[in-house]
Amino acid sequence: MGISSQEMAKKPKAHLASMDYYTISLVVLPIIIYVLHYFLKKSPKTKLPPGPKPWPIIGNIHLLGSKPHRSVAELSKIYGPLMSLRLGSITTIVISSPDVAKEMFLKHDLAFSSRQIPDAFRIAGHDKLSVGWLPVCPKWRDLRKVLAIQLFTNQQLHASQGLRKKKVDDLVQFLKGRSEKGLAIDIGKAVSTTSLNLLSNTFFSMDFSSYESSVSGEVKDLAWHLLEEGARPNVSDFFPLLRPLDLQGVRRRQTMYFHKMMGFFERIIDERLRDQTGANEDVLGTLLKLVKEDELTLDDIKHLLIDLFIAGTDTTSNVLQWAMTELLRHPEKMTKAQAEIDQVLSEGQARSIEESDISNLPCVQAIVKETLRLYPPVPFLVPHKADCQENLILQASTMEYYSISILLIPIILIFTLHHLLKNSPKTKLPPGPKPWPIIGNIHLLGSKPHRSVADLSKTYGPLMTLRLGSITTIVISSPDVAKEMFLKHDMDFASRQIPDSAWAVDHAKFSMAWLPVCPKWREIRKILAIQLFTNQRLDASQGLRKEKVNELVEFVEDCCEKGLAVNIGKVVFATALNLLSNTFFSINLSAYDSSGSQEFKDLTWHIMEEIGRPNVSDFFPLVKALDLQGVRRRVSASFRKMLKVFDKIIDERLRDHIGSKDDVLDTLLSLVKRNELTLDDVRHMLIDLFVAGTDTTSNTIEWALTELLRRPEKMAKAKAEMEQLLGKGQSRSIQESDISKLPYIQAIVKETMRLHPAGPFLIPHKATTNVELCGYWVPKNAQVWVNIWSIGRDPNVWPDSESFTPERFLESEIDIRGQDFELMPFGAGRRICPGMPLAYRMLHLMLATFLHSFNWKIDHGLNPEDVDMEEKFGITLAKVQPLQAIPLPR
Numbered sequence: 001m002g003i004s005s006q007e008m009a010k011k012p013k014a015h016l017a018s019m020d021y022y023t024i025s026l027v028v029l030p031i032i033i034y035v036l037h038y039f040l041k042k043s044p045k046t047k048l049p050p051g052p053k054p055w056p057i058i059g060n061i062h063l064l065g066s067k068p069h070r071s072v073a074e075l076s077k078i079y080g081p082l083m084s085l086r087l088g089s090i091t092t093i094v095i096s097s098p099d100v101a102k103e104m105f106l107k108h109d110l111a112f113s114s115r116q117i118p119d120a121f122r123i124a125g126h127d128k129l130s131v132g133w134l135p136v137c138p139k140w141r142d143l144r145k146v147l148a149i150q151l152f153t154n155q156q157l158h159a160s161q162g163l164r165k166k167k168v169d170d171l172v173q174f175l176k177g178r179s180e181k182g183l184a185i186d187i188g189k190a191v192s193t194t195s196l197n198l199l200s201n202t203f204f205s206m207d208f209s210s211y212e213s214s215v216s217g218e219v220k221d222l223a224w225h226l227l228e229e230g231a232r233p234n235v236s237d238f239f240p241l242l243r244p245l246d247l248q249g250v251r252r253r254q255t256m257y258f259h260k261m262m263g264f265f266e267r268i269i270d271e272r273l274r275d276q277t278g279a280n281e282d283v284l285g286t287l288l289k290l291v292k293e294d295e296l297t298l299d300d301i302k303h304l305l306i307d308l309f310i311a312g313t314d315t316t317s318n319v320l321q322w323a324m325t326e327l328l329r330h331p332e333k334m335t336k337a338q339a340e341i342d343q344v345l346s347e348g349q350a351r352s353i354e355e356s357d358i359s360n361l362p363c364v365q366a367i368v369k370e371t372l373r374l375y376p377p378v379p380f381l382v383p384h385k386a387d388c389q390e391n392l393i394l395q396a397s398t399m400e401y402y403s404i405s406i407l408l409i410p411i412i413l414i415f416t417l418h419h420l421l422k423n424s425p426k427t428k429l430p431p432g433p434k435p436w437p438i439i440g441n442i443h444l445l446g447s448k449p450h451r452s453v454a455d456l457s458k459t460y461g462p463l464m465t466l467r468l469g470s471i472t473t474i475v476i477s478s479p480d481v482a483k484e485m486f487l488k489h490d491m492d493f494a495s496r497q498i499p500d501s502a503w504a505v506d507h508a509k510f511s512m513a514w515l516p517v518c519p520k521w522r523e524i525r526k527i528l529a530i531q532l533f534t535n536q537r538l539d540a541s542q543g544l545r546k547e548k549v550n551e552l553v554e555f556v557e558d559c560c561e562k563g564l565a566v567n568i569g570k571v572v573f574a575t576a577l578n579l580l581s582n583t584f585f586s587i588n589l590s591a592y593d594s595s596g597s598q599e600f601k602d603l604t605w606h607i608m609e610e611i612g613r614p615n616v617s618d619f620f621p622l623v624k625a626l627d628l629q630g631v632r633r634r635v636s637a638s639f640r641k642m643l644k645v646f647d648k649i650i651d652e653r654l655r656d657h658i659g660s661k662d663d664v665l666d667t668l669l670s671l672v673k674r675n676e677l678t679l680d681d682v683r684h685m686l687i688d689l690f691v692a693g694t695d696t697t698s699n700t701i702e703w704a705l706t707e708l709l710r711r712p713e714k715m716a717k718a719k720a721e722m723e724q725l726l727g728k729g730q731s732r733s734i735q736e737s738d739i740s741k742l743p744y745i746q747a748i749v750k751e752t753m754r755l756h757p758a759g760p761f762l763i764p765h766k767a768t769t770n771v772e773l774c775g776y777w778v779p780k781n782a783q784v785w786v787n788i789w790s791i792g793r794d795p796n797v798w799p800d801s802e803s804f805t806p807e808r809f810l811e812s813e814i815d816i817r818g819q820d821f822e823l824m825p826f827g828a829g830r831r832i833c834p835g836m837p838l839a840y841r842m843l844h845l846m847l848a849t850f851l852h853s854f855n856w857k858i859d860h861g862l863n864p865e866d867v868d869m870e871e872k873f874g875i876t877l878a879k880v881q882p883l884q885a886i887p888l889p890r
């Protein structure tokens with residue numbers, strides 16, 4: 001199924017060319033937008049609520065992620081409870097506090113009573129007949145009146161309660177049957193079958209669904225599809241002028257589901273009209289009476305029924321499912337509710353529950369309220385829309401220019417040029433999600449790209465294509481594909497996709513981390529391998545490191561005496577910084593209690609964070625020059641500060657004399673003297689070594705201790721291993737040479753790096769030529785992400801993959817040095833981390849010292865399982881909440 005490399009070499013550059021059209025349109029696009037803005041600039045200013053700065057064109061769409069309710073809640077913490085977002089060309093106001101909601105509903109209810117109608121519901125005239133989507137108008141008022149007066153009055157509901165009771169009895173029968181056979185129950189399925197039947201009996205006096213068969217599937221699935229498509233982010237909603245194109249096919253699919261559902265209701269209505277003897281106490285009976293009295297049309301009824309089923313089935317069953325889930329998690333609350341029900345029902349003769357009992361069950365009511373509080377089935381309500389707001393209209397008209405340019409440019413440029421190219425032979429890229437126009441798949445990355453991409457790989461496979469703006473990105477998520485990449489094509493993938501931020505202060509020109517494989521890069525790697533990181537060199541400097549670790553112990557002992565908690569990440573960072581600075585310069589760069597190391601840590605983290613941040617300049621290289629998000633500007637400032645520190649040290653050494661310390665700096669400066677390196681090479685090499693070596697090390701130790709604090713039995717096992725080797729009490733302290741005799745500590749380090757690899761995508765690689773990989777075509781210049789985070793958690797590779805089990809490595813040969821593609825926290829192939837030999841020593845030395853010298857307690861009296869495990873994505877994965885642990889004497 002693959003294609004030969006010769007054929008590949010001949011492939012015309014159709015793919016790359018098409019990419020360039022995106023980029024061209026992106027150059028033209030801002031010009032048109034800014035020209036139109038210029039003409040509009042005399043319009044009065046509007047004072048929108050605060051919100052995140054929108055990106056050109058897409059606005060804030062990329063911030064929504066896969067769980068917009070959570071992403072938006074996070075944003076509101078920064079921008080306040082009344083916030084504006086720009087979603088494509090749509091201004092969206094987000095309300096996140098009871099006070100603002102109160103003002104909206106009490107003071108401005110009418111002004112906000114219309115709906116933002118998704119394109120998915122502008123089908124078959126539904127938006128013109130549906131009570132859910134109509135604006136406040138006479139027709140909408142009539143329909144609401146019918147609901148309130150004819151359908152959902154207490155009297156009507158009372159009349160149909162017998163039907164519902166019967167359905168609940170059916171559920172109980174079904175549950176009893178399963179329970180007698182000792183079988184588990186799919187709560188979601190049972191609950192949604194019941195809630196569908198409760199509705200279908202209230203409306204039609206008939207069952208739509210049965211517990212054992214999938215006949216019910218039809219309406220339930222249709223309601224689910226209609227809701228799912230309706231809620232799907234749709235480019236037609238973000239850019240209304242693109243609606244006619246229905247780029248994602250949402251309207252096409254929705255029309256099909258809609259007609260199927262409509263046909264289903266039409267058959268029921270026809271039968272009822274033919275057989276007038278049927279039950280008329282139900283909702284359909286009432287509605288048909290109103291048709292007879294000319295108060296409604298048959299079309300009104302069909303659209304009303306669609307509204308009621310879409311709105312009523314999934315919402316009810318979701319709430320019930322969440323309620324049951326919470327009660328199963330909190331058995332004591334379940335018991336309390338059961339006791340209350342028992343008490344109400346066993347008064348007199350034991351009987352089953354009636355709707356009239358609800359008012360006597362405050363605990364059950366409270367459970368429903370609490371479930372609705374935590375899991376509101378419609379987290380943003382059904383989006384409202386502001387009517388007749390002068391300033392919003394102005395905003396909308398400005399936005400239309402975006403839409404016009406969006407409509408014109410992609411259509412004229414991209415599609416015309418694509419058409420011209422359509423005779424070019426096709427290339428067979430690995431599968432992947434369908435890209436949106438212009439932004440491609442950027443919107444799928446969310447705030448934790450390693451997780452989002454891992455989820456996508458479940459659908460598209462371990463070799464997947466994403467289009468990130470104009471950049472083709474190949475994602476590798478299995479050991480087999482990684483093996484083929486590193487063993488068969490290492491050279492072809494050994495270059496880097498350089499982020500724009502790495503060009504700050506010309507860093508990428510000198511830096512070994514970003515240079516392509518070229519004589520200069522080889523030269524620098526050779527110097528590191530031969531002069532800095534040989535075993536002999538590292539053995540020679542181990543005394544310096546031991547001294548630094550002793551200082552760490554002294555600092556922690558002091559905290560221990562004072563009963564103070566230790567910010568693990570901070571002290572490990574300071575130690576790692578000193579281990580490096582002593583290995584390289586024979587000086588300390590930080591003190592534990594000074595703000596200096598924190599400043600250096602902040603600088604390092606900022607650099608890592610900014611380089612890892614999704615940046616429009618990386619997705620659309622032709623707009624790089626604009627540095628739209630200011631990332632390059634901020635990274636330049638951080639690099640300059642860091643260079644200032646190194647320049648001072650270099651100047652001092654040059655003033656003394658080279659050779660006075662016999663350390664790494666001496667070695668490097670003598671190479672400068674011999675013209676084998678330039679001073680700039682040395683300065684930028686130091687940035688690389690400090691940025692790549694500190695945060696990675698401290699994050700790994702922080703995660704290791706976090707995992708051990710959550711599992712005290714593993715911590716005890718590690719301590720026992722060390723006691724056996726080193727003795728207790730007046731024991732000697734640990735040396736780097738002891739590491740090989742501590743298999744459990746080694747296993748802990750491996751297990752930590754499996755679950756929390758410092759660089760989840762390695763440092764992104766790039767294809768330097770067209771490559772055939774596992775039968776697919778990887779085009780030249782494609783970015784390559786090796787998702788070692790998802791490989792490390794793949795249940796097909798690792799049994800019980802989510803659990804922290806160092807024991808799995810005790811009987812296994814798997815190592816972290818780039819030979820085993822299931823576990824490669826340092827990468828593999830030519831680009832493997834050159835600092836690995838030093839990192840290996842530092843990690844084991846510090847972790848073992850922490851465990852051997854102290855007992856540890858979690859701060860704030862937290863239970864082990866409650867320790868926060870949230871991670872934030874940068875080029876490294878750090879903990880969101882720094883680990884604070886209290887040291888106790890051993």
Ligand code: HEM
Nearest residue numbers: 513692693696697758759762763825826827831833835839
């Ligand atoms: C826990 C510790 C560390 C981890 C997990 C780690 C991991 C990595 C990874 C995954 C890469 C990219 C490999 C690839 O793209 O294929 C890398 C590259 C690199 N690392 Fe490390 N690293 C660590 C510590 C260090 C230390 C201590 C140093 C030096 C002092 C260092 C220096 C570098 C450099 C310079 C590169 C870029 C190499 C190149 O592109 O040619 N790292 N590291």
